Amino acid sequence: MDTNKTTYNRRSFLKASLLSGGGMMLSVSWLSSFKAADKLEALNLPPQWSQLNAYIQITADNVVKLLCPNPEFGQNVMTSLPMILAEELDVDWKNVVVEMGHHDNTKLGPQFTGGSNSVRMYWKPLREAGAAARQMLREAAAQTWSVPVDDVTTKAGMLQHSSGKSAKYGEMATKAATLAVPKGMKLKAPKDFSIVRKSKKNVEGQKIVTGKPLFGLDYRQEGMLIAMIQHPPAFGMKLKSFDASQTLKMPGIKDVFSLKLYEDSFEQGGFDTRTFNDLLVVVGKTTWEVMNARKKLKVEWEPAGDTKDTMMGRGGKREVTVPGGLESTSAQLDKMAEYAKKSAQQLRKDGDPETAFKNAAQIIERTYNAPFLAHNCMEPMNFFAHVTEEKALLVGPLQAPGWTEPTLSKILKLPADKIEIQMTRMGGGFGRRAYGHYLTEAALISKKAKAPIKLIYTREDDMTYGIYRPMYTATYRAALDANKNLIAFHVKGGGIPEHAIHANRFPAGAVDNYLAEGWEIPSNITIGAFRAPRSNFNAAAEQSFLDEVAEAMGKDPIEFRLELLKRAKESPVGKNNEYDPDRYAGVLKLVKDKSGWNKPGNEKYHRGVAAYFCHNSYAAHVVDMVTRDGQPYVERVLSAMDCGIVINPDAATNMVQGAVVDGIGNAFYGALTHKAGAAEQSNFHNYRMIRHNEAPKQIEVHFVENDLDPTGLGEPPFPPVFGAVANALYKTTGKRHYNQPFKPVLDKRI
Amino acid sequence: MAIYNLKINGKIKQVNVDPSTPMLWVLRDHLDLPGTKYGCGIAQCGACKVHLNGVAVPSCQLPVSAVGKQAVTTIEGLSAKGDHPVQKAWLEHDVAQCGYCQAGQIMTAASLLKENPKPTDADIDAYMSGNICRCGTYLRIKEAIKSAAKEANTSSTRK
Missing domain, CATH: 3.10.20.30 (Beta-grasp domain)
Structure with a gap:
């Protein structure tokens, strides 16, 4: 990446310049206040991050504009980030406008949306930027009015002096832009916040409800053609030959060709994942014409056999063999059961778990399984590309343009400054759009077709392509002594092709004898980050298991967890425990209180509880289940979150409610299975998604009130939903449920 | 053609x-x-x-x-100025997350209220269940539909 690699450089923190047409522009290098990059979990962030900037502009007519660097996929970052800025800048929220920044390596950095990091990472830099800009405006007013700067106050975008002089920010912005940028600004105390912590509506709300073209699929350009790829019918297959004669006769069709996405030995980064390398492409005038003509292709596929990928990661360059063969879910389950018996990689060990298990009075052992999941973003993968020999323009939905651009630069053999990537609003992301292969495909197709094109995946293309949440299993064991004390805990997790174990998470740190192990089975089914990677399975399995252990110990599930957390706080076992026991206990206590846990008045509900820590925030849910029409139904959910300061409370509540619905849906219905390498689900008729009538009637969200720096919310509420649902299901049905999704098992029971 | x-x-x-x-x-x-x-x-x-x-x-x-x-x-x-009661209710409840499905949700909700100006929760569930929201904004959609119904009924009473 041709960027300025400054890791913790404070020198160039803020830079002011004049706006053309008057006004000030402040560029912010916000990485200076970013904590250690290695704290970012599961995302393989580059250890040396690049310098990031965001622009703040105040025009002469008093409009405050923020160029939002991070792509928007529904986490409402286009509203929350400007709120942070506006707070310290002290402007009227009505005067703030937001635009999505285009990708710009040198000015805006990698611009990654994911890992629940946007608010967390921008919090301090944007506050400092807002405060510095406000100070410059005060200084400009002081100079203009010949008064001491300390006597100039601000109020909602106005500069004021006791003499009665006043001016709008916009009037002083041009002068302010010529002043030196102050450093070490004192920031507001949380008690003085007037914008942060006050709910603000989505800045794009009006555009959304009126159907404005916000999304990648909506983008068009004069002369643009539509392209679709015919990918192999199964994982482990590749293109052998094709006959396009019938397709080419169809109306509107311009071209059919095959091309290679990556050349042999192309060095792939962590987000260059792709499933199929030989692309068979149909290009035509309109979507419907291309869809129909593609059906007329006569294609021969052949087994891909074992293939080699060259991966570039933190450990340097390595060759990875992707196994050939046509995989099936039933065989995969058998293979997982077989691997689970073999020795695995030790991930963490405290004390002497072997001896403790040997001496145990009682051992509880349970195995949990979960399938591949498709992200199923409502807007299928798509991208616009116009690539010529000299330059490339790409427009569409993408979570990580900073990681796709270097790939594109290598493949197109164009320098980064000849590549322009514009990010549109995304119709969902959930991790799927961190993998920019579809952008690269679009670029290659445009280059070959010598035309501006938009590559569109149909729903079927999207669902059967891969890059799924991995298939997971984990066996948990707990050892109890004769007095029913928990003396040892063991988790051995596996997955295709990755396991989910977070070895340093709760209950690590709370049990004297602890062992975590992991194993993996290679596969040609591709996987990627899916909302709260790994945690989304851990929280399901571990939180169900703890419920069962509490029951065996004769303890209330919340009290049992609180006891463990007390132990983790007072005399933590081992090192590198990732969670803060107080904050973890805090969400459990809050949800206990708000749900009236064990209190009268909730007799109609079968209640399940779960809690989890991931992506720097804490979540706990109580799921209240009833039987409706003979089926278990989650009627109500009470949620407690600790993400520090809540920037935009109503939007944060929406995010948690959505995560709860998503969790219930995936716990009951989510599954992507395979037969002879082919995905068995291809669209929403056979991949069941949660619908209106299946969503709870009520989801009550409570936030722990504190003044801690904010952390993210996109992922943390999601994982423990699965565990709470499983635990409520036990209370409802009298049976423990170990295999996701739960619905097919329930249906068989009835 | x-x-x-x-x-x-x-x-x-x-x-x-x-x-x-x-x-x-x-x-x-x-x-x-x-x-x-x-x-x-x-x-x-x-x-x-x-x-x-x-x-x-x-x-x-x-x-x-x-x-x-x-x-x-x-x-x-749906409306000349983006101010159909359903659109207004969507903004009042700040329904959208990613926003991609919302046009379809709004069109379905507007159709529901035309047929059934005072829908019950069960009516809403039945009419809206063909519309998937991957972000899970179902609760807010339901609240927004009820608000829109209320506003439409109030304004029709006024007339």
Whole structure:
């Protein structure tokens, strides 16, 4: 990446310049206040991050504009980030406008949306930027009015002096832009916040409800053609030959060709994942014409056999063999059961778990399984590309343009400054759009077709392509002594092709004898980050298991967890425990209180509880289940979150409610299975998604009130939903449920 | 290919397309009305719903040849100023997350309220269950529909 690699450089923190047409522009290098990059979990962030900037502009007519660097996929970052800025800048929220920044390596950095990091990472830099800009405006007013700067106050975008002089920010912005940028600004105390912590509506709300073209699929350009790829019918297959004669006769069709996405030995980064390398492409005038003509292709596929990928990661360059063969879910389950018996990689060990298990009075052992999941973003993968020999323009939905651009630069053999990537609003992301292969495909197709094109995946293309949440299993064991004390805990997790174990998470740190192990089975089914990677399975399995252990110990599930957390706080076992026991206990206590846990008045509900820590925030849910029409139904959910300061409370509540619905849906219905390498689900008729009538009637969200720096919310509420649902299901049905999704098992029971 | 004169959002629009072309793609590719969204193409998700003579239907299953003289209304034409009671209620409840499915949800909700001005929760569930929201904004959608119903009923009483 041709960027300025400054890791913790404070020198160039803020830079002011004049706006053309008057006004000030402040560029912010916000990485200076970013904590250690290695704290970012599961995302393989580059250890040396690049310098990031965001622009703040105040025009002469008093409009405050923020160029939002991070792509928007529904986490409402286009509203929350400007709120942070506006707070310290002290402007009227009505005067703030937001635009999505285009990708710009040198000015805006990698611009990654994911890992629940946007608010967390921008919090301090944007506050400092807002405060510095406000100070410059005060200084400009002081100079203009010949008064001491300390006597100039601000109020909602106005500069004021006791003499009665006043001016709008916009009037002083041009002068302010010529002043030196102050450093070490004192920031507001949380008690003085007037914008942060006050709910603000989505800045794009009006555009959304009126159907404005916000999304990648909506983008068009004069002369643009539509392209679709015919990918192999199964994982482990590749293109052998094709006959396009019938397709080419169809109306509107311009071209059919095959091309290679990556050349042999192309060095792939962590987000260059792709499933199929030989692309068979149909290009035509309109979507419907291309869809129909593609059906007329006569294609021969052949087994891909074992293939080699060259991966570039933190450990340097390595060759990875992707196994050939046509995989099936039933065989995969058998293979997982077989691997689970073999020795695995030790991930963490405290004390002497072997001896403790040997001496145990009682051992509880349970195995949990979960399938591949498709992200199923409502807007299928798509991208616009116009690539010529000299330059490339790409427009569409993408979570990580900073990681796709270097790939594109290598493949197109164009320098980064000849590549322009514009990010549109995304119709969902959930991790799927961190993998920019579809952008690269679009670029290659445009280059070959010598035309501006938009590559569109149909729903079927999207669902059967891969890059799924991995298939997971984990066996948990707990050892109890004769007095029913928990003396040892063991988790051995596996997955295709990755396991989910977070070895340093709760209950690590709370049990004297602890062992975590992991194993993996290679596969040609591709996987990627899916909302709260790994945690989304851990929280399901571990939180169900703890419920069962509490029951065996004769303890209330919340009290049992609180006891463990007390132990983790007072005399933590081992090192590198990732969670803060107080904050973890805090969400459990809050949800206990708000749900009236064990209190009268909730007799109609079968209640399940779960809690989890991931992506720097804490979540706990109580799921209240009833039987409706003979089926278990989650009627109500009470949620407690600790993400520090809540920037935009109503939007944060929406995010948690959505995560709860998503969790219930995936716990009951989510599954992507395979037969002879082919995905068995291809669209929403056979991949069941949660619908209106299946969503709870009520989801009550409570936030722990504190003044801690904010952390993210996109992922943390999601994982423990699965565990709470499983635990409520036990209370409802009298049976423990170990295999996701739960619905097919329930249906068989009835 | 055939020429069709379609009544879209109160205006006559002419297109020359294959008779099998679904209205979804006629709107998006030929009439520059991309507010109607593609989600599944098989009438399972509701993202593409438009009004055909005031009733919400999935436009991905509506061939242009079947439209005839019937009035088609899209999200762009639901109201002149984006102030249909349902649109206003959506903003009041700040429903959207990613926003992609919301045009279809709004068109379906508007159709529901036209047929049933005072829907119960069960009515809403039944009418809206063809519309998937991957972000899970179902609770807010329901609240927004109730608000819109209330406002529409109040304003009609006033008149």
